[in-house]
Amino acid sequence: MSNPLRQLAPVLRLLRLRRERRPRPPSSVTALDLDGSTLRVVQAGPRGSVPKVFAETLELAPDADRNDPVVMGAAVAKALVKLRLKPAGVVMGVPRAKVVLRTLTVPVIEKLPELASVVHLQVGKDLPFRMDEAVVDFKVRGQVLVPAERTEAAAGPEVVGEAAGIAPRLEVLVAAVKREVVEFYQRLAEAAGLQLAGLGLLPYANARCVEECHVADGDAAFALVSLRPDEAGIDIIAQRSLLFSRGAVIRTAGETPPSGEPAAPSAEAFVRSVVIEVVRSLHGYSGQEASPAVAKVVVTGATGHEADVAAALGTRLSSPCELLDPTTALALPPGSREHAAGSIGALGLAFGLADVRGLPFDFLKPKRPAVQRDLRKIRILSGLAASAVVLAAVFGLRGYLVGKREAILAAARAELADAEKKRPVYRKMIQQAGVVDDWIKADRDWLVHYAYLTSVLPPSEEVYLTSLAISGQGSVRLAVQARSGETLARLDKRLREAGYDVKPVAITPGPDRFGYEFRSTVELTVPDKLKIDLHKVRPAVRPIDDVSLEASAYKRGGA
Numbered sequence: 001m002s003n004p005l006r007q008l009a010p011v012l013r014l015l016r017l018r019r020e021r022r023p024r025p026p027s028s029v030t031a032l033d034l035d036g037s038t039l040r041v042v043q044a045g046p047r048g049s050v051p052k053v054f055a056e057t058l059e060l061a062p063d064a065d066r067n068d069p070v071v072m073g074a075a076v077a078k079a080l081v082k083l084r085l086k087p088a089g090v091v092m093g094v095p096r097a098k099v100v101l102r103t104l105t106v107p108v109i110e111k112l113p114e115l116a117s118v119v120h121l122q123v124g125k126d127l128p129f130r131m132d133e134a135v136v137d138f139k140v141r142g143q144v145l146v147p148a149e150r151t152e153a154a155a156g157p158e159v160v161g162e163a164a165g166i167a168p169r170l171e172v173l174v175a176a177v178k179r180e181v182v183e184f185y186q187r188l189a190e191a192a193g194l195q196l197a198g199l200g201l202l203p204y205a206n207a208r209c210v211e212e213c214h215v216a217d218g219d220a221a222f223a224l225v226s227l228r229p230d231e232a233g234i235d236i237i238a239q240r241s242l243l244f245s246r247g248a249v250i251r252t253a254g255e256t257p258p259s260g261e262p263a264a265p266s267a268e269a270f271v272r273s274v275v276i277e278v279v280r281s282l283h284g285y286s287g288q289e290a291s292p293a294v295a296k297v298v299v300t301g302a303t304g305h306e307a308d309v310a311a312a313l314g315t316r317l318s319s320p321c322e323l324l325d326p327t328t329a330l331a332l333p334p335g336s337r338e339h340a341a342g343s344i345g346a347l348g349l350a351f352g353l354a355d356v357r358g359l360p361f362d363f364l365k366p367k368r369p370a371v372q373r374d375l376r377k378i379r380i381l382s383g384l385a386a387s388a389v390v391l392a393a394v395f396g397l398r399g400y401l402v403g404k405r406e407a408i409l410a411a412a413r414a415e416l417a418d419a420e421k422k423r424p425v426y427r428k429m430i431q432q433a434g435v436v437d438d439w440i441k442a443d444r445d446w447l448v449h450y451a452y453l454t455s456v457l458p459p460s461e462e463v464y465l466t467s468l469a470i471s472g473q474g475s476v477r478l479a480v481q482a483r484s485g486e487t488l489a490r491l492d493k494r495l496r497e498a499g500y501d502v503k504p505v506a507i508t509p510g511p512d513r514f515g516y517e518f519r520s521t522v523e524l525t526v527p528d529k530l531k532i533d534l535h536k537v538r539p540a541v542r543p544i545d546d547v548s549l550e551a552s553a554y555k556r557g558g559a
Helices: 004-015 069-083 112-123 179-191 202-213 267-286 306-316 326-330 334-339 344-354 375-402 404-421 423-441 446-456 485-497 551-556
Strands: 029-035 038-044 052-057 089-094 100-107 134-147 166-178 195-201 221-227 231-238 241-249 294-301 321-323 463-470 475-482 518-525
Touching (some): 029 069, 052 069, 052 334, 069 179, 089 179, 089 202, 100 134, 112 134, 134 179, 166 179, 195 202, 202 231, 202 241, 202 344, 221 267, 231 267, 267 306, 306 321, 326 344, 404 423, 463 485, 475 485
Parallel strands (some): 029 089
Antiparallel strands (some): 029 038, 100 166, 134 166, 231 241, 475 518
């Protein structure tokens, strides 16, 4: 007769399997945005929580060097002290003026390092600075179909559908900044006593914020005009993707900005300059190939001229123009509403880092190409390793011959130490053998009870086992996870109707990530009068997607 424990072991191992956990976003995120002389701060919690928005003026001397990260870091630290904030890690964004954006079409490559190699090779030809001075990151927009003669693949293109001569390509938005820009933000965070957790792209942060505000009308493109005291950003967004981005410095004719902060133009001149730059940007965007038309224009910012700019654009353009109100769209608390309009960049950075998708562009952790192997170095290192092996063998043989007696003594000591280490193992084996003997003496066919319980328990959509233990005194302990308390009550009733003596079930709220909200431990006692006839019971129907008993599931190591 075969041992029941050996037949039950695969099922028990199957119940203990753990599914791979998905990466979780950080519990809290703090985003910083340097808006001229104002520090804008957004604190966001887990996904779905309401962010908090703060703003504080930076204490900078009139002749302060704004390009000095130590000076800016000290000003940021003072502003955070005034706001009574102590963030551990922060995320910041690089403005459009310091970033080179390019849209590339590359072959369809599944492996990210190989795709990064192709992107680096192509974008290196268009950069205004050397590739070794650049930090490059990219985001795949999606697949596009281009004529086969425009592809750069060595082999002939595939035929997609029935359209011959068309090859699939990947459309990639590439962002490149100088390495010194990344080092500036790192040194700024270090001077402020902060840890820089991410360095994103402000135009894409703006797009991420308006995505949360539900500004888009379906898949139609719209223009986002974000105003700052000395510049305007024009971003064209469609289908959660940035199609066009341009930053323009706003100055009036005849004004000469002094060293330090740029001079503020008059209201009329500011509005006129912004309208000119927006119209110029829309004309430049419309000249791109296969660009969807702009359905509307959205204006945001905290300069005080947003309403005038929206009105002027509505008169100048045929598309409708409106103001973005992130306060209402994001249901911000009262204390955050005053600074929300000027903080969409910081809001987008916080949303991006807190999301499971993460930042689409992160210049601290860019997508890197595959490492090229240096065969010459590999040969040299292999030769050195072989020489080291030979030397180790020589010295090992010498040591063996000289210390033969010491080796015998060491072997005896090692054998004694090994026997001492195995003493708990021997004791455990004796205990386990005693448990097996008790089970055999109890004269219970536990496999029959296991099959009977499988037919008695509710289906797996309502409850599932997390562990099963059997004692030598004839009791069975089940740890279960259920959808509801009513399911556990029904489980108790079924077990009693099946003939088991059931101790009262204690229901404990304990939700898991699969939606089972309650857990409990059920202890059963098998009466001597219980007779089981497996022909009269029928197990619950297996779910359609259940592959737990397939042979391939065991080979993969999971259900």
